[in-house]
Amino acid sequence: MTELRGRLGLRRVEVRELSPSGLASPTATVELRAMLEGYAPGSDAVDTGCFTLQVDGGPVAYRVAPIQSGEVALGTLRVANRRWSPEAPALHTVTLTVLDKACSCAEDSIKSRFGLREVRAAGRAVLLDG
Numbered sequence: 001m002t003e004l005r006g007r008l009g010l011r012r013v014e015v016r017e018l019s020p021s022g023l024a025s026p027t028a029t030v031e032l033r034a035m036l037e038g039y040a041p042g043s044d045a046v047d048t049g050c051f052t053l054q055v056d057g058g059p060v061a062y063r064v065a066p067i068q069s070g071e072v073a074l075g076t077l078r079v080a081n082r083r084w085s086p087e088a089p090a091l092h093t094v095t096l097t098v099l100d101k102a103c104s105c106a107e108d109s110i111k112s113r114f115g116l117r118e119v120r121a122a123g124r125a126v127l128l129d130g
Contacts, residue, residue: 009036009037009038009098009107009108010034010035010036010037010096010098010108010109010110011034011035011036011037012034012035012110012112013032013033013034013035013094013096013110013112014032014033014034014035015030015031015032015094015112015114016030016031016033017029017030017116018030018031018076025081026080026081027078027079027080027081028078028079028080028081028116029076029077029078030076030077030078030079030114030116031073031075031076032053032073032074032075032076032077032094032096033071033072033073033074034051034071034072034074034096034098034110035070035071036049036067036070036071036072036098037070048064048065048066048067049064049065049067049072049098049099050062050063050064050098050099050100050101050103051063051064051065051072051074051096051097051098051099052096052097052099052106053074053077053094053095053096053097054094054095055077055079055092055093055094055095056079056080056092056093057093061077062103063075064103074096079092079116080092081116082116084115084116084117084128085128086128089115090115090116091113091114091115092113092114092115092116093111093112093113094111094112094113094114095109095110095111096109096110096111096112097109
């Protein structure tokens, strides 16, 4: 078990596409994980955290999630599946905020951008998003 020592901070957010569907599908399912700072081994267990999550400026979602070894799985969500290219990257923005123990005040926030791409081979050509 872990104990919160001081303020809890966000180190980074990881986004992983769960079911690559190519561009044929209008949406994609992604999984979000956060790497945290501010936890150290201790005697008083703090095994859950309060978070807010916002994607592409949409509604704010609240999550109470277990924290294991400084990482927290924030669940899955659906995002628009837009065509991506190096000249015009279609990026999504996720804003994650960690709240205090009472789940009322923000302690740290991080904003991260991500894009979904399909890379495949067709004969001797490598295709990016089709």
